[in-house]
Amino acid sequence: MDYAANLAMTLPEVILGVGAIVLMLVAAWGGQGSTRAISWAAVAILAGACVAVAGPASGGGMAFDGLYRADAFAGFAKLLMFPAAAIAILMAPGFFQRTSGDDLRPEYPVLILLSAAGMGIMVSAADLLTLYVGLELQSLAAYVLASFMRRDTRSAEAGLKYFVLGALASGILLYGISLVYGFAGTTLFDGIAQAYAGPRSLGLLFGLVFVFAGLAFKISAVPFHMWTPDVYEGAPTPVTAFFASAPKVAAMGLAVRVAVEAMGPATDQWRQIVIFAALASIILGAVAAVGQTNIKRLLAYSSINNVGFALIGLAAGTPTGVSAVLVYLTIYVVMTLGSFLVVLQMRDADGQPVESIAALSGLSRTRPGLAFALMMFMLSLAGIPPLFGFYAKFAVFDAAIAAGLFPLAVIGYVASVIGAYYYLRVVKTMYFDEPAPAFGAGDSKLEGGLIVVTAAFISPLGYLLIAPLSAWTMAAAQALF
Amino acid sequence: MSGFPILSLMLAVPAIAAIACLFLSPQGARMTALVATLIDFALGILLWTNYDIGGAQWQFVEYQPVFGRFAWALGIDGFALLLIMLSVFLMPICIGASWRSVTNRVPEYMAAFLFTEVLMIGTFAAQDLFLFYIFFEAGLIPMFLIIGIWGGVNRIYASYKFFLYTLLGSVVMFIAMLYMARAAGTTRIPELMAYDFPAHVQTWLWLAFFASFAVKMPMWPVHTWLPDAHVQAPTAGSVILAGVLLKLGGYGFLRFSLPMFPEASGQLTWLIFLLSGIAVVYTSLVALVQSDMKKLIAYSSVAHMAIVTIGLYAFNRQGIEGAMIMMLSHGLVSGALFLCVGVIYDRLHTREIARYGGLAINMPRYALFFLFFTMASIGLPGTSGFVAEFLSLMGTYQVSTWTALICTTGIILGAAYMLYLYRRVVFGEIKSDDVREMQDLSGRELWLLAPVAAVALWMGVYPESFMAPMRKDVGVLLARIDRAAPPSDSKPTAGKPAAPVHAAAEGAH
Numbered sequence: 001m002d003y004a005a006n007l008a009m010t011l012p013e014v015i016l017g018v019g020a021i022v023l024m025l026v027a028a029w030g031g032q033g034s035t036r037a038i039s040w041a042a043v044a045i046l047a048g049a050c051v052a053v054a055g056p057a058s059g060g061g062m063a064f065d066g067l068y069r070a071d072a073f074a075g076f077a078k079l080l081m082f083p084a085a086a087i088a089i090l091m092a093p094g095f096f097q098r099t100s101g102d103d104l105r106p107e108y109p110v111l112i113l114l115s116a117a118g119m120g121i122m123v124s125a126a127d128l129l130t131l132y133v134g135l136e137l138q139s140l141a142a143y144v145l146a147s148f149m150r151r152d153t154r155s156a157e158a159g160l161k162y163f164v165l166g167a168l169a170s171g172i173l174l175y176g177i178s179l180v181y182g183f184a185g186t187t188l189f190d191g192i193a194q195a196y197a198g199p200r201s202l203g204l205l206f207g208l209v210f211v212f213a214g215l216a217f218k219i220s221a222v223p224f225h226m227w228t229p230d231v232y233e234g235a236p237t238p239v240t241a242f243f244a245s246a247p248k249v250a251a252m253g254l255a256v257r258v259a260v261e262a263m264g265p266a267t268d269q270w271r272q273i274v275i276f277a278a279l280a281s282i283i284l285g286a287v288a289a290v291g292q293t294n295i296k297r298l299l300a301y302s303s304i305n306n307v308g309f310a311l312i313g314l315a316a317g318t319p320t321g322v323s324a325v326l327v328y329l330t331i332y333v334v335m336t337l338g339s340f341l342v343v344l345q346m347r348d349a350d351g352q353p354v355e356s357i358a359a360l361s362g363l364s365r366t367r368p369g370l371a372f373a374l375m376m377f378m379l380s381l382a383g384i385p386p387l388f389g390f391y392a393k394f395a396v397f398d399a400a401i402a403a404g405l406f407p408l409a410v411i412g413y414v415a416s417v418i419g420a421y422y423y424l425r426v427v428k429t430m431y432f433d434e435p436a437p438a439f440g441a442g443d444s445k446l447e448g449g450l451i452v453v454t455a456a457f458i459s460p461l462g463y464l465l466i467a468p469l470s471a472w473t474m475a476a477a478q479a480l481f
Numbered sequence: 482m483s484g485f486p487i488l489s490l491m492l493a494v495p496a497i498a499a500i501a502c503l504f505l506s507p508q509g510a511r512m513t514a515l516v517a518t519l520i521d522f523a524l525g526i527l528l529w530t531n532y533d534i535g536g537a538q539w540q541f542v543e544y545q546p547v548f549g550r551f552a553w554a555l556g557i558d559g560f561a562l563l564l565i566m567l568s569v570f571l572m573p574i575c576i577g578a579s580w581r582s583v584t585n586r587v588p589e590y591m592a593a594f595l596f597t598e599v600l601m602i603g604t605f606a607a608q609d610l611f612l613f614y615i616f617f618e619a620g621l622i623p624m625f626l627i628i629g630i631w632g633g634v635n636r637i638y639a640s641y642k643f644f645l646y647t648l649l650g651s652v653v654m655f656i657a658m659l660y661m662a663r664a665a666g667t668t669r670i671p672e673l674m675a676y677d678f679p680a681h682v683q684t685w686l687w688l689a690f691f692a693s694f695a696v697k698m699p700m701w702p703v704h705t706w707l708p709d710a711h712v713q714a715p716t717a718g719s720v721i722l723a724g725v726l727l728k729l730g731g732y733g734f735l736r737f738s739l740p741m742f743p744e745a746s747g748q749l750t751w752l753i754f755l756l757s758g759i760a761v762v763y764t765s766l767v768a769l770v771q772s773d774m775k776k777l778i779a780y781s782s783v784a785h786m787a788i789v790t791i792g793l794y795a796f797n798r799q800g801i802e803g804a805m806i807m808m809l810s811h812g813l814v815s816g817a818l819f820l821c822v823g824v825i826y827d828r829l830h831t832r833e834i835a836r837y838g839g840l841a842i843n844m845p846r847y848a849l850f851f852l853f854f855t856m857a858s859i860g861l862p863g864t865s866g867f868v869a870e871f872l873s874l875m876g877t878y879q880v881s882t883w884t885a886l887i888c889t890t891g892i893i894l895g896a897a898y899m900l901y902l903y904r905r906v907v908f909g910e911i912k913s914d915d916v917r918e919m920q921d922l923s924g925r926e927l928w929l930l931a932p933v934a935a936v937a938l939w940m941g942v943y944p945e946s947f948m949a950p951m952r953k954d955v956g957v958l959l960a961r962i963d964r965a966a967p968p969s970d971s972k973p974t975a976g977k978p979a980a981p982v983h984a985a986a987e988g989a990h
Contacts, residue, residue, distance in 0.1 A: 364589075368503075379622060384648075385615040394611070394659075398550070401659040409659070413652045420648055424625070424641065432629045432637055467549035 009060035009070035010124075011052040012078055016117035019045035020110050027106035035106045039089055042109035046086040046116060053078045062126065066188050069126035076326055076476035077123040077253040081246040084333050085116045087450060088242035094444045095238050095344055098351040102149040112242065115141035119250035123257065128177045128187040131254060135173070135218065138247060139166050145242065146235040158234025165217070165227040173214025179207030189262040197265035208263055212273050215258065218251035221311060222280035225304045229292075232300035237353065240296055241340030244303045245333045252307070252329055256314055256322055260480045267317045274315045275408055281308030282412055286419035294355050295343055298422065299336070302381055305419050306332050309383075312412055313396035316403035322477035324395035327469055331380075331392040331458065338454030339377040341447055345370055347440045354439075357426060362435025370439075371430045373455045380458040382423040383416055388462030395470075486543050487531075488555040488606045491524050491569070492599050499595035507587035511580060514591035518572040518598065525569035532562055534949050538957060539608070539671060551668045554608035559951030560735055560805060561605040564728055567812045568601045570936070571724045575717035577929050578820055582716060582827050583631060590631060593623040594717065601725050605732065610658050610668045617729060618651055624718070624726065632713040639706075639713035646706040650696030657689035661741075674740040674961070687745035690738050691752075698730030700790060701760035704783045711779035712832070716823030719775060723782050724816035728808045731789045735801070739793065740961050746794065747965030750880070753794045758887040760787035765894035769901065774822045774832045777902055778815060781858065784891050785811045791888055792873035796966040800876020801955050802948055807873055809947060810865035810940060814857045817933040821851045824926055825906075828919045834902065839911035844921045848907045850930045855903045857937050859896045865940035882971045 007014055023038050023045075030038070058075025062068070089109050096104035114137060121134030143166060147159025181187050183203035184195035196204060217224040232240045259270055285305025292298040310332065313324035345367075346354050364371035380389030393416065400409045457465075498517030502510040532540060542556035557565065575594060583590050600623070603616035621644050629640035662668045665676045678686060696703045707727075711719050739746050761784050768780035785807065792804030824847060825840070826832055841848040853864075860866035870892060878885035911917045922930070940947055 365586075368589075384618060384622060386619040390615065390618075394550070397656065398659050398663070401656065402663050406656075406660075409656050410653065413656055414649070417645060417649045417652060421641070421645060424644060427625075428629060428637060428640075431626060432640075463548050467547070470549045 005056070005060070006063040006068075008056045009063040010057065010068060011055060012049040012057050012082070013117050013120040013124075015045060015049045015052055016113050016120065019048075020113035020117065023106070023113065024110050027110060030106065032103065032105060035104050035108075036093065038106040039093060039104075039109045042089055042113050043086045045113060046082045046089075049116070049120070050079055050082045053082075066190065067127045067130045068121070068124050070124060071479035072476040073253070073257065073322075073326075073479045074120075074124040076472065077249055077329075078120055080326075080330055080333055081119050081123075081249050082116055084245040084249070084337060085112050085119075085242065087337050088112060088238055088246070090446060090450070091238040091241060091341065091344060092236075094447060095236065095353070098347060099149075099236075099353055102151055108145070108148060111141045111145050115145070115242075116246065119246060122250045123253035125254065125257065126189050126261070128180065128189075128192075128262075131258070132170075132174065132177065135254070136170065138250060139170070139218075142166075142243065142247060145239045146231055148239060149236050152234075152236075154234040155236060156234075158231045161227055161234075162231045169214050169217030169224065172210055172217070176207050176210025176212075176214055179203055179210060183207060189258070192262040193264055196263055200266065200269075204266075205269060208266060208270060209273065211258060211263075212255075212270060212277075215251065215255040216277055219248060219255060219307050219311075220304055221277040221307050222284045222304065223277075225281065225284070228304055229288075229297045229300040232303075233294055233296045233355075237296070237340060237344050240299075241337055241344075244299065244336045244340065248303065248307070249329050249333060252310055252314075252325060256325055257480065259314060260317070260322060264481075271315055271317060274311050275405070278308045278311035278315055279408070279411055279415070281305060281311065282415045283308075283418070286415060286422070289419070289422045290425075292422070293357055295346070295357050295360070295426075296355050298357065298426070299339055299343070302339075302419075302423075303336065306336075306381065309393060309396055309412065309416075312405075312408060313399050315405060315408060316396075316399040318399065318403055319474065319477045319481050320402055321396075321399035322480060323470065323473040324399040326473040326476055327395040328392040330469065330473075331388055331462075334454050334457045335377050335380050335389055338373065338451060338458065339381070341451045341454065342370060342374045342377065344447060345439060345451075349437065349440050351440050357429055359436055359439075360426065360429045361433040363430040363439075365435050366438040370451075373451050374430060375427050376455050376458060378423040378426045382420040384420065386460045386463075388458040388460070391463065391466060486555075487524060487528060488541050488557070488602075489543060491521055491528070491565075491602055492606075494520050494524070495572075495595040495598040495602075499592040499599070502588045502592040502595065505588055507584075510588040510591040511576070514576045514595055515573060517595060518569070518576050521598065521602075522569045522573055525566050528557075529562060529566060529950075532557075532559075532950060534559075535953050538954065542608070544608075548611075551609050551611040551662075554612060554669060555603075555606045556608045556671075557606055559954040560732065562950050563805065563809055563947060564605045564725075564732055565602055567728070567809055568598065568605070568725045570932075571720060571812065571816055572598050574816070574820070574929050574933065575720050577925060578720065578823055579715065579717040580925060582823065586630065590627070593627050594721070596623045597627075597721060601721075601729075604729060608670050610662055610670060610673065613670065614651075614655055614658060617733075618648070620726065620729075621647055624722065627718045628710055628714045631715045631718070634713075635709075636713045639709040642706045643710040646703070647696050650693040650703070653689045654693035657686045661686065670736065674736075676741070678742065680744045683742040683745035684748065687738055687742040687749060690733065690742075691749075694730040694733040694738065695756075696730075697733065698727065698786050698790065699783060700730075700756050700787065701763060701783065702756075704760070704764070707783060708776050708779040711782075711819075712773060712775045716819060716826065719819040719823075720816040723778075723819060724812040727782060727786060728812060731786070731793065731804065731808050734790065734793050735805075735958070740958055743962040743965040746962065747796070747967050750794045750796075750967045753790050754877075754881055754884040757787035757791045758884055760784060761888045761891035762894070765891055765898060768898040769894065771898075772834055774834055774902065774906070775819065776832075777834075777898060778818050778822065781895065781898065782811065782815050784895065785815070785858075788870060788873050788888060788891065791877045791884055795873075795876035795880050796959075796962055797876050797879055798955055798959060799872045799879070801958065802951065803869055803872025803874070803876055805951055805955075806865065806940065806944060806947060807869035810857070810869045810937065813933050813937050813940070814854055814864075814866060817850075817854045817930060817937070818858060820926075820929055820933070821847070821854060824922065825919065829915060834905050836913075837906045837916060838909040839916065840907045840919070842911055843917060843919060846922045846927070850922070850934060851907060852903065853934050854937070855899045857941070859899050860892055863938070863941045865937045865944075868941055868944045879971055880967060880969050 118137030
């Protein structure tokens with residue numbers, strides 16, 4: 001296979017990588033003043049990468065001698081991650097402008113581009129080493145982003161925590177990879193699948209456990225979730241929104257691909273791990289969120305909780321299940337971005353961000369539109385019909401039922417009621433309590449517009465998208481089997 | 482009328498009005514809500530007059546497979562028609578009841594009520610399993626807000642309890658629905674009603690649905706959310722809660738549990754009878770000692786709903802028709818009783834029974850209406866309550882004499898607590914000056930209570946109007962469940978023939 005065909009299949013990542021380097025050079029000469037232009041250029045590059053997904057990148061097959069796979073699954077995940085990354089870029093200027101301390105610097109969009117390139121490689125990996133390279137590219141950019149507000153101690157703390165724990169997880173993952181390589185004799189997913197299909201040695205089983213432990217850290221599933229609340233709280237809000245959306249999709253996509261493509265024959269082995277992680281995430285994510293007073297920490301636990309639900313689709317281990325995971329992630333990304341867009345609007349009269357849930361008191365009277373949108377996001381995250389978040393849960397539990405996992409489905413869904421409690425608490429604060437001091441007026445038409453778009457998506461109107469979304473995710477899921 | 486999507490229109494009118502209300506002034510929102518609910522009522526009358534009694538089982542059917550996994554499928558039979566009529570009839574009354582008493586955040590209040598109307602009609606009209614669930618569950622959101630924003634002192638506790646209690650009941654049902662859709666390969670309710678699940682699966686599915694409907698109903702011992710929700714909700718919220726939302730449980734038994742799981746229903750009838758029997762006696766006794774008017778009526782609702790469940794599980798025509806009439810009658814009468822409480826609450830701002838007394842002296846018209854609804858609640862012949870209780874208990878007697886005996890005490894206890902309430906509030910001497918200054922019913926309040934009284938009387942004197950639309954559907958249901966009917970203990974049983982003596986003698990040889 002010639003280089004042209006290989007590059008055509010990796011075109012989205014090529015665009016992102018080259019774009020990031022060019023923009024970094026522009027930033028080096030343009031300096032602080034070029035931030036705005038670079039932000040828009042980065043959004044354009046992400047849009048270009050989305051367009052490039054439509055080509056051979058979403059159905060070309062294997063590239064680089066089996067290291068990289070361009071299929072419909074990767075294509076779908078990329079179309080989910082790149083727009084989410086673009087929104088994270090668009091959220092930033094307003095936030096940094098109003099927040100005293102650090103200014104937005106042109107490195108921000110460049111880092112997001114690099115992270116997006118890493119994510120693209122993650123979901124397309126067909127080899128354990130490609131996987132690791134993609135993961136590290138994404139993670140290293142993310143560590144820097146977490147500590148982007150250099151003068152803010154919480155931000156620095158978040159970056160350091162993320163880095164140390166992330167490095168630990170990478171170590172665990174690498175250890176698992178080395179075990180798998182040692183006992184399977186290859187790092188290619190296809191070869192590993194053959195090894196798992198044959199007589200399974202203890203080493204292969206240990207490798208599987210360590211690989212899943214490393215991946216569980218990246219998707220912040222219990223018991224490897226400890227970093228999430230601290231990092232989400234400390235990182236600047238646009239960065240938190242980014243962490244909760246695009247990298248989550250990438251890590252879940254990666255986990256699904258490893259589970260199905262590389263370790264498909266060992267489904268019965270990893271299903272136990274996934275079921276435990278799913279239920280533990282759902283229950284702990286719900287229970288631990290009850291006592292939170294900071295909205296960003298609350299959303300962090302909410303993301304742990306939601307990852308648990310997405311894992312239920314993976315536990316099914318069927319095309320229906322994988323398709324349900326993709327449906328879940330699609331809806332989850334929109335809900336999460338919408339919630340964080342609302343959190344961005346939480347500012348006191350001087351424009352400084354406030355993060356306590358108590359500050360939302362009586363929001364329905366001071367900012368009725370904003371309160372209504374946040375109520376929709378919260379109830380949607382809780383999975384209450386008629387909001388679209390309900391369909392996300394519908395899809396994963398439907399897959400679990402089709403696979404015969406009845407106890408998992410019943411326990412998981414009953415535990416979602418615990419989660420409903422803390423989402424309701426936010427609604428209660430906004431609607432039932434006496435108003436707190438009003439927030440500063442919203443001055444960004446862009447952010448307002450994005451809130452309206454995301455809210456419309458999770459409104460009952462979203463149900464009209466079920467048919468095309470199901471067909472698309474099913475095609476993507478079939479690519480793995 | 483064939484082909485015209487009247488059910489979708491009935492859903493669209495309040496939905497659009499609800500969104501419009503959010504952008505209007507308080508007075509504009511009131512008018513919009515009233516007009517929208519009256520239009521829906523008019524559409525409801527149109528629906529009833531065009532309903533072909535004895536015609537096709539499912540009428541006004543709409544089917545649009547727009548949701549991929551499930552469909553926008555609407556259609557009604559006689560049961561659904563009557564319950565939709567109840568909803569659209571009570572809704573303008575609720576808006577009217579809130580006209581003066583709600584002054585705070587009126588546009589949102591009216592929008593919440595209109596959304597509730599959409600979801601109630603949708604629940605009764607849905608012909609798709611998951612569409613039903615969406616409407617059924619979504620109703621929690623506006624009610625949560627209504628109780629939480631416009632409720633009484635302890636409203637936040639009550640709103641949480643209402644929401645989480647009913648949600649917990651429903652989630653198990655949802656898992657069961659997913660299984661049913663997979664097993665039967667369809668999500669359409671009419672097809673599922675004809676599908677035979679294996680008997681051992683039926684038991685599990687029945688229990689899952691029971692968890693949801695028993696909470697909604699509410700049945701003893703999961704009724705405790707109801708008194709809290711009623712006491713804290715604003716008057717109109719209580720009316721809609723008692724009038725329509727409690728009927729969702731009964732409707733669920735009628736639409737899902739009985740026809741879809743007949744064998745399980747037959748086997749578990751003892752559970753229904755046991756819980757209902759306890760509910761009738763226990764909640765009636767609890768109602769007797771209440772000092773809060775709304776709480777008293779809330780407990781009486783639990784007792785009345787128990788009469789509904791025993792009627793439904795009697796597996797015969799009288800029982801099911803009686804249960805249906807009980808739902809309609811209770812919807813009207815308890816709704817009206819809550820309105821009556823609201824009338825004096827608006828004047829004195831307390832629901833404490835002891836604060837009132839002697840209202841017959843200065844509020845004669847009010848005393849008359851209150852008396853009528855009290856009698857209807859007790860089940861005086863000539864009112865709707867009599868028809869309902871009589872049929873229901875007669876049906877039950879044919880299956881279980883003991884259950885009928887225990888539940889009939891509910892009538893006596895019901896008379897006790899309602900008359901005791903009436904005596905304390907309306908008769909006797911006026912105790913304080915502020916009670917003496919209370920005005921009799923205003924024209925608006927008269928307009929709210931008079932139509933309900935008229936319909937309750939109509940249902941009591943000529944129940945045929947309400948039984949005719951559902952007669953054929955009861956027949957269809959009975960044909961489906963008859964094979965699983967529990968054994969009767971009241972029918973004469975043939976005695977054992979005496980053992981022929983000579984045969985035994987011969988055997989000895």
